[in-house]
Structure formats: C-alpha cells, structure tokens
Amino acid sequence: MKKIGIDLDSTLNNLTDVWVDLYNKDYNDNLKYFLTWDSHNDVKPECGRKIYDYLLKPQLFFDLDINPNAQEIVNFLSKHYKLYIITAYIPSSCVDKVNWVRKYLPELENDIVFINDKSILELDYLIDDGPHNLKTFKGTGIVYDRQYNKYLGDKYPRVNNWKDVEMFFTNELIKDNRKIMKRTIKVKVN
Numbered sequence: 702m703k704k705i706g707i708d709l710d711s712t713l714n715n716l717t718d719v720w721v722d723l724y725n726k727d728y729n730d731n732l733k734y735f736l737t738w739d740s741h742n743d744v745k746p747e748c749g750r751k752i753y754d755y756l757l758k759p760q761l762f763f764d765l766d767i768n769p770n771a772q773e774i775v776n777f778l779s780k781h782y783k784l785y786i787i788t789a790y791i792p793s794s795c796v797d798k799v800n801w802v803r804k805y806l807p808e809l810e811n812d813i814v815f816i817n818d819k820s821i822l823e824l825d826y827l828i829d830d831g832p833h834n835l836k837t838f839k840g841t842g843i844v845y846d847r848q849y850n851k852y853l854g855d856k857y858p859r860v861n862n863w864k865d866v867e868m869f870f871t872n873e874l875i876k877d878n879r880k881i882m883k884r885t886i887k888v889k890v891n
Contacts, residue, residue, distance in 0.1 A: 702783050703877075705870075706814070706822055707775070708829040709788035709798060712845040713806075714765040717830075723755050724748065734848040738832055756791060763797035767805045770863035775806055777867060781874055787822065787829070790815040828866060843869060 711717040720740075721732050728748050735743045741750045755761065778784055786809050788798055795815060803810050819827060820837035828843045829835055832850045835842035835857055843866070844850055844859045853859075860866045 702781075703825040704783045704785065704823075705778060705826040705828065706785045706787040706819070706824040708827070708831065708834070708845065709786050709802070709813075710762075711830045711847060712768070712828055713771050713775075713786070714762075714767055714801065716762070716765055717847060719761070719765055720752075720755055723758075724752060736848055738849045740849075757793050759793075760797060762794045763801050763804075765801065768863060770867075772805060774863040774867045775809070778870055779808060781870070782826075784809055784812060785824065786813045787819060787827070788813065788815060790817050828860070 707713060717735065721734060724730065724744060725732055728745050730745060732743065737743055740752045741748075744752050775784065786802055786806070798815075799810065799813060802813055814822070816822070818837075819829070819831075819834040820839065822838070824838075825840045826843060827834065827838045827840060828845055829838075830845040830847045830850060832844075832853055835844060835850075835853065842857045844853055844857045845866075846859055846861045858869060860869055
C-alpha cells in the first residue's frame with residue numbers, strides 16, 4: 702500500500718490565517734497573507750522575528766479549524782493509502798497537535814510524525830505547503846497552495862484546496878488500476 706504524508710499546519714488546518722490575524726491585531730496592520738516562507742520579512746520591523754513567538758502561544762494549535770473538506774477527503778484517502786500526519790516538532794505544541802488530530806481525525810491519532818527534516822521520510826507522496834520540504838522530499842511532492850510557495854510554479858503538482866487533493870489522488874488511483882489491469886492481462890495471455 703502506498704503511503705501519503707499530510708502536513709498538518711496550514712495544509713490540514715488554518716494556521717496561516719490565524720497567525721496573520723493575531724499579528725494584524727497586535728501590530729495594527731492589514732497583512733492578508735505571508736508572501737515568503739520567512740514570515741519575519743513580511744511583517745513590520747518592530748515585529749520582525751517576534752512573529753514566530755505566536756507559534757509558542759498555549760492552545761494555538763488546538764484551537765485551529767480544519768480546512769474545508771479535509772476530513773472527508775482524508776477519510777477517502779485512508780481507504781486506499783496508508784496515511785501519516787507530518788508536522789514540525791515544536792515541543793510546546795506537541796500535546797495540542799495530538800489533541801487536534803484526536804478531535805478532527807481520530808483514526809490517525811497513532812500516525813502522527815513530529816519531524817523537522819521531512820527529507821528523511823520514506824513516503825510515496827507528501828502534501829505540504831512548505832517549499833523547503835517539497836524541494837528535499839524524495840517521493841512525489843504535492844504543493845498545498847499558499848502565497849509563499851507560488852514561486853515554485855508548476856515544478857510540483859499544485860492543489861488549491863482539499864477537493865483538488867481528492868481529484869489528484871482519484872487520478873492516481875485510476876493510473877494505478879490501469880497498470881494492474883495491464884499486468885493482469887499480460888499474465889492471462891501468457
């Protein structure tokens with residue numbers, strides 16, 4: 702069975718939206734999204750690297766919403782693939798992240814991987830918003846569209862939402878089934 706790694710933050714959940722909102726409230730700004738992965742370059746100078754302190758806020762990760770259609774599509778994928786939730790290791794947020802998965806995707810509670818170097822993962826697919834993770838991943842990387850990864854262009858398959866994820870993997874399943882059918886026909890002919 703093929704394996705899919707699904708990034709948690711800003712792919713399954715709405716971290717980026719909440720993070721930008723918190724910053725806007727505290728710094729009286731009207732930023733719509735981060736333009737670069739290095740978020741500190743997109744905020745007011747008085748905030749700078751303090752932008753990352755929001756990620757240490759208690760309950761932040763637990764209070765996030767799941768992205769539209771993600772639960773249903775993950776359920777669909779779990780019938781055809783082995784799934785893993787892949788997320789950055791931030792010690793203060795691990796319990797919140799586990800509880801978030803328990804709340805929204807309880808069937809994957811025991812399949813969470815906390816890791817900061819996703820290049821060492823042995824998976825067939827990785828759905829991720831982080832450009833650096835896709836660049837080093839050895840399998841098929843799938844870009845979960847965000848403003849800060851637009852520069853990747855069409856180097857990787859790109860999905861804008863979870864309905865696009867469903868379409869991508871439906872097509873993959875069709876391709877895999879065709880390969881199986883061809884092998885079966887060859888065996889029967891011989």
